[in-house]
Structures are given as C-alpha cells and as structure tokens.
Amino acid sequence: MILSHMEQYQSGLDGIFQALADPTRRAVIGRLGRGPASISELAEPFEMALPSFMKHIHVLERSGCIITRKDGRVRTCAIETAALAIVGDWLSAQRALWEGRTDRLEQFLAEATDPKETPR
Amino acid sequence: MILSHMEQYQSGLDGIFQALADPTRRAVIGRLGRGPASISELAEPFEMALPSFMKHIHVLERSGCIITRKDGRVRTCAIETAALAIVGDWLSAQRALWEGRTDRLEQFLAEATDPKETPR
DNA sequence: CAAACGCTTAGCCATTGCGCTTAGTATCTC
DNA sequence: GAGATACTAAGCGCAATGGCTAAGCGTTTG
Numbered sequence: 001m002i003l004s005h006m007e008q009y010q011s012g013l014d015g016i017f018q019a020l021a022d023p024t025r026r027a028v029i030g031r032l033g034r035g036p037a038s039i040s041e042l043a044e045p046f047e048m049a050l051p052s053f054m055k056h057i058h059v060l061e062r063s064g065c066i067i068t069r070k071d072g073r074v075r076t077c078a079i080e081t082a083a084l085a086i087v088g089d090w091l092s093a094q095r096a097l098w099e100g101r102t103d104r105l106e107q108f109l110a111e112a113t114d115p116k117e118t119p120r
Numbered sequence: 121m122i123l124s125h126m127e128q129y130q131s132g133l134d135g136i137f138q139a140l141a142d143p144t145r146r147a148v149i150g151r152l153g154r155g156p157a158s159i160s161e162l163a164e165p166f167e168m169a170l171p172s173f174m175k176h177i178h179v180l181e182r183s184g185c186i187i188t189r190k191d192g193r194v195r196t197c198a199i200e201t202a203a204l205a206i207v208g209d210w211l212s213a214q215r216a217l218w219e220g221r222t223d224r225l226e227q228f229l230a231e232a233t234d235p236k237e238t239p240r
Numbered sequence: 241c242a243a244a245c246g247c248t249t250a251g252c253c254a255t256t257g258c259g260c261t262t263a264g265t266a267t268c269t270c
Numbered sequence: 271g272a273g274a275t276a277c278t279a280a281g282c283g284c285a286a287t288g289g290c291t292a293a294g295c296g297t298t299t300g
Contacts, residue, residue, distance in 0.1 A: 013140075013141075013143075013146065014141055014142065014143060017137050017138075017140045017141035018137075018138075018141040018257095020133075020137045021133075021134055021135075021137035021138040021141055022134065022257095022258085023133075023134060024258095026133065026210075029214060030214065030217065032218075033214055033217030033218040034217060034218075038276085038277095039276075039277065040275090040276065040277080048258090048259070048260085049259080049260060049261075050276085050277070050278090051259095051260080051261085051277090051278075051279085051280095052258070052259050052260070054277075054278075055257085055258070055259085056258090059257090070277090072266085072267055072268070072276090073265095073266060073267040073268070073275070073276045073277065074267090074275095074276065074277085075276080075277070079218055081215075081218060084211060084214060084215070087207070087211060088211055090146075091204060091207060091208055091211070094149060094150065094153055094204060095201075095204070097150065097153030097154060098152075098153040098154075098199055098201060138287095142287095142288085144288095158246085158247095159246075159247065160245090160246065160247080168288090168289070168290090169289080169290060169291075170246085170247070170248090171247090171248075171249085171250095171289090171290080171291085172288065172289050172290070174247075174248075175287085175288065175289085176288085179287090190247090192246090192296090192297055192298075193245070193246045193247065193295095193296065193297045193298070194245095194246065194247085194297090195246080195247070
C-alpha cells in the first residue's frame with residue numbers, strides 16, 4: 001500500500017470530498033483534466049462574479065485538488081491527481097469491505113418488503 | 121458503459137460527495153461495509169447525542185449512500201453500494217481525461233520553480 | 241398496565257458556505 | 271505614464287450544516 005498518500009492526505013478526505021461536492025468545482029476539475037488554464041479562462045463558462053469563482057478555486061487549492069502558480073498577473077491552475085487518488089484509495093478500501101458480503105446485504109434487501117418507511 | 125447510474129444519480133453527485141465529506145458519516149459507511157446495523161448500534165462509538173447522529177443518518181439516506189428499514193422500534197441501516205459506484209464512475213471519467221496528458225502537467229510542474237505561491 | 245427502549249420531532253445556536261458588490265493591487269500594453 | 275487587464279481583499283446577506291436539549295411516540299418487556 002502506498003503510504004505517502006495516507007500520511008499526507010488521510011485526514012484531508014474531508015476537504016477533498018467537500019471540494020468535490022460542488023458542481024462548479026467538479027466542472028473546473030473536468031476542465032483542468034484537459035490541461036492547465038488561467039483563472040479567467042476557467043471562470044469564463046460560469047455566470048458568477050469573479051470573486052465568487054475565486055472562492056471555488058481556493059477551496060480546490062486548499063483541499064489539494066489543484067495547484068496554482070502565478071506568473072506576472074496571471075494565475076495558472078493545474079489538476080493535482082494525487083488528491084483524486086486519495087479518493088480512489090478510500091473507495092477501494094470500502095469496496096474491499098463489502099465485497100464478499102453480498103450474502104448479508106441481499107438477505108437484508110429480501111426482507112425489505114415494506115418500501116422504506118413502515119407505516120406506524 | 122452502464123447508463124442507469126449516470127441518469128439516475130449524475131445530478132446526485134453533489135449529495136453523495138457532501139455526505140462523504142464528514143468523518144462521522146464515512147465511519148458509518150465503513151461500519152456498514154461489514155454488514156447492516158441498527159441506529160443505536162451505529163451511534164454507539166460516537167460521543168454525540170442521538171438526534172445529532174440521526175441527522176448524519178438522514179444525510180446518508182437522502183444522498184442514497186445507505187438504505188434503511190424499520191422493524192418494530194428498530195431501524196436497520198445498510199450500505200447502498202450503487203452510490204459509491206457513482207463516485208467510482210466519476211473518478212474513472214476524470215482519470216480518463218488526464219491520462220496521457222502527463223506531458224503537459226509535468227511541464228507545468230517543471231516550470232514551477234517559483235516557491236513564492238507554491239502550496240504543498 | 242407500567243416502565244424501559246429506540247428512535248423521532250421540534251427548535252435553538254454558532255459556524256460555514258456560496259453568492260454578491262465595491263474597491264483595491266500588481267502587471268502588461270500602448 | 272495612462273489605461274486596460276487579471277486577479278485579490280474586504281465585507282454583506284442568506285441558507286445550510288452540525289452540534290445541543292427537551293419532549294413525544296410507538297414497541298417491547300416485566
């Protein structure tokens with residue numbers, strides 16, 4: 001298991017998931033997947049004011065999902081794949097837990113003849 | 121590609137990521153990975169009051185990460201792996217974007233010799 | 241039947257999140 | 271050097287989040 005991830009970011013899962021919980025920020029990640037871009041370039045598709053957009057960038061940067069660098073007056077952003085790898089690692093760990101446990105789960109579902117909320 | 125996920129839950133990514141952004145809720149997911157459990161059983165490891173804990177359960181249920189059923193006075197919870205699969209799908213889609221693009225990204229990183237605004 | 245149990249509802253409170261505007265600062269460009 | 275450009279800082283408003291307590295409600299147990 002790659003521990004560098006765990007040590008650095010394990011406690012950062014909060015921030016990473018939080019960062020990814022917003023459609024604007026996920027769209028930014030999507031755009032950056034095709035290569036680095038400047039702030040205004042990233043902001044262009046969105047209707048919101050630039051300072052509002054900047055907050056999203058900060059959230060992404062603080063969480064470690066992106067890295068940025070300023071050259072002159074232009075700040076360039078790039079995706080930081082390590083953060084998404086952390087999510088992938090967590091997902092794998094979860095999957096490892098419930099795999100081979102479908103027996104119990106199916107049993108639970110089979111018994112659920114009442115839809116969701118049993119009438120009182 | 122399995123589209124049923126995309127159609128049903130694509131707009132639910134907000135809720136799923138939001139649900140996973142809390143350590144208590146991730147711990148619940150972890151516990152449920154080992155099999156279904158009742159509310160009080162799930163709440164036991166946590167210091168918070170039961171109504172506070174219930175809010176986490178509701179967040180998890182609304183997001184689709186878990187399903188619950190009430191038998192008598194006991195509500196049993198189980199993990200809903202489909203929600204985590206949605207996250208996995210999204211992650212894969214992102215990975216697909218930035219894979220084969222390491223050239224550009226490495227170039228960006230190589231140029232980042234300026235330690236002024238470079239986060240870690 | 242009464243008491244204990246397992247939630248569940250309602251509402252309070254402090255903090256955070258996400259949008260806005262207004263007003264900077266620091267580069268370019270001419 | 272003046273003006274445009276590309277952010278950046280500060281602060282406002284409102285809704286949502288995450289904790290709490292107090293009280294209620296149906297179910298099981300003695």
